[in-house]
Amino acid sequence: MAATVLAAAFWLMAWQLAAVAIGQKLFLVGPVEVCRTLVRLMGTGQFWATVSFSTGRIVGGFALGLAAGTALAGLAAAVPFVAVLLRVPMVTVRSIPVASFIVLALVWLRSAGNLAVFISFLIVLPVVYTNVLKGLSGVDGQLLEMARVFRFTRWGKVKNLYIPAAWPYFDAAARVSVGLCWKSGVAAEVIGITAGSIGEQLYDAKLLFDTAGLLAWTAVIVALSLVFEKVFLRFLAALRKVLFRVTGPVTAPAGGVPEAVGLSEVTMAYGGQVVLARCTVRFPKARPTCVMAPSGRGKTTLLRVLLGLAQPQAGRADTGGAAIAAAFQEDRLLDWLSARDNVRLVCGAGQEALNAAFEAVGLTAADADKRADELSGGQRRRVAVLRAVLADGAGAVVLDEPFKGLDDAARARTAAFVKARCAGRPLAVVTHEEQDAALLDAQVVRLPCPGGADPKVPPA
Numbered sequence: 001m002a003a004t005v006l007a008a009a010f011w012l013m014a015w016q017l018a019a020v021a022i023g024q025k026l027f028l029v030g031p032v033e034v035c036r037t038l039v040r041l042m043g044t045g046q047f048w049a050t051v052s053f054s055t056g057r058i059v060g061g062f063a064l065g066l067a068a069g070t071a072l073a074g075l076a077a078a079v080p081f082v083a084v085l086l087r088v089p090m091v092t093v094r095s096i097p098v099a100s101f102i103v104l105a106l107v108w109l110r111s112a113g114n115l116a117v118f119i120s121f122l123i124v125l126p127v128v129y130t131n132v133l134k135g136l137s138g139v140d141g142q143l144l145e146m147a148r149v150f151r152f153t154r155w156g157k158v159k160n161l162y163i164p165a166a167w168p169y170f171d172a173a174a175r176v177s178v179g180l181c182w183k184s185g186v187a188a189e190v191i192g193i194t195a196g197s198i199g200e201q202l203y204d205a206k207l208l209f210d211t212a213g214l215l216a217w218t219a220v221i222v223a224l225s226l227v228f229e230k231v232f233l234r235f236l237a238a239l240r241k242v243l244f245r246v247t248g249p250v251t252a253p254a255g256g257v258p259e260a261v262g263l264s265e266v267t268m269a270y271g272g273q274v275v276l277a278r279c280t281v282r283f284p285k286a287r288p289t290c291v292m293a294p295s296g297r298g299k300t301t302l303l304r305v306l307l308g309l310a311q312p313q314a315g316r317a318d319t320g321g322a323a324i325a326a327a328f329q330e331d332r333l334l335d336w337l338s339a340r341d342n343v344r345l346v347c348g349a350g351q352e353a354l355n356a357a358f359e360a361v362g363l364t365a366a367d368a369d370k371r372a373d374e375l376s377g378g379q380r381r382r383v384a385v386l387r388a389v390l391a392d393g394a395g396a397v398v399l400d401e402p403f404k405g406l407d408d409a410a411r412a413r414t415a416a417f418v419k420a421r422c423a424g425r426p427l428a429v430v431t432h433e434e435q436d437a438a439l440l441d442a443q444v445v446r447l448p449c450p451g452g453a454d455p456k457v458p459p460a
Helices: 002-022 031-042 045-078 080-095 098-108 112-137 141-149 154-192 198-207 211-243 299-307 339-344 351-360 365-369 377-390 408-421 434-440
Strands: 260-270 273-284 289-292 314-318 323-327 394-400 427-430 443-446
Touching (some): 045 154, 045 198, 098 112, 098 154, 154 211, 198 211, 260 299, 273 289, 273 314, 289 299, 289 434, 299 323, 299 394, 339 365, 339 377, 377 408, 408 434, 427 434
Parallel strands (some): 289 427
Antiparallel strands (some): 260 273
16 A cells, blocks of 8 residues: 555656646646646536536446346347347447447437437447356356256246356456446547536637646546446445345255156167166165166266256156255355355255254364365265255255265265165165165165166167
């Protein structure tokens, strides 16, 4: 801070010395003269009326551009044809010089009074649209699958996946646009000689060779831009807190608990290689089931078919209409949320109940309050398991390598919690470890399934 003040003082002093050395107020006046002029202007009612006029229109154009750019980006992300349709006009608006738009606007608009609104809007619109669309297009596909499995509502997906994905791009676009809207808006007022505006005052100062007035109004523009930027960034920070806050589950209602879930005569192939061949397997609610097989023999594929994330070439998944919660091979946590909020998205349990659940798998309340991206691999794994086991309305649970990365003590605690909380529900666990089956007191199914064929492409 001190260094900044000293640097500013240095340049003000250099400016004053240069003005004294030149000695011609027509060419350059010093900061002292500019301050005197500014104080004189601020003492008049016309000054404040002028500031209000320009600020209202420039900020209004900025707000309209921000809102329209965001809305159109959302529409384009949802309907690809809209993105194709808008590509040409957005590139055109971004490429044409501001001065050209100002001249055209003077022809189109009946009055120059709203010129700053139109130009600010036009400058902000493509910047926001392009950035937000890029963010919305980059939503992690694995997180979308997670949301599908946990039955996120449409608003739940928008609020917890699409908005966080687009937010960094929206924030960057908004920060850039704040400065652009003031520059373009004032330029429009100068060229259009908009009555009662800051641009008109700049134009008049130029005609009268009033260098002090010109620099004073320039200082006003800089100050207004900086103040508006500070206020707007505070608003963005507050808005982010509201949008990223988790207030409870975002899942749709689910069915009951089936007697069993499983696959019936399922054949699944990728790129001509069969990974499941006429596979029939049942996961009853009476006892947990561990699915074991060497890598690449279809364990994860089996779970994906069961969850409805993959469509088999033959056969079907039998779920009895029940909702199935899952812990995937990847943790698929929302890194911008706390560990607790990752669970609260699908679980309506109270604070004490959640703390007890975290403690049961060896995680403290402090761990639960950390952002997911601050957790270790083993901690993240346990949060993913908690989310699956505690999910509201889940009639069955499937866990893909749920205990990987855990030491023996954490593995035993987590397995005991899973066994207790999933009692009375079908539980399917994919694992490479024999000890997992022992910890869960589970029956073991080894792939390939009984009756399976050799892993070759079936005849056409």
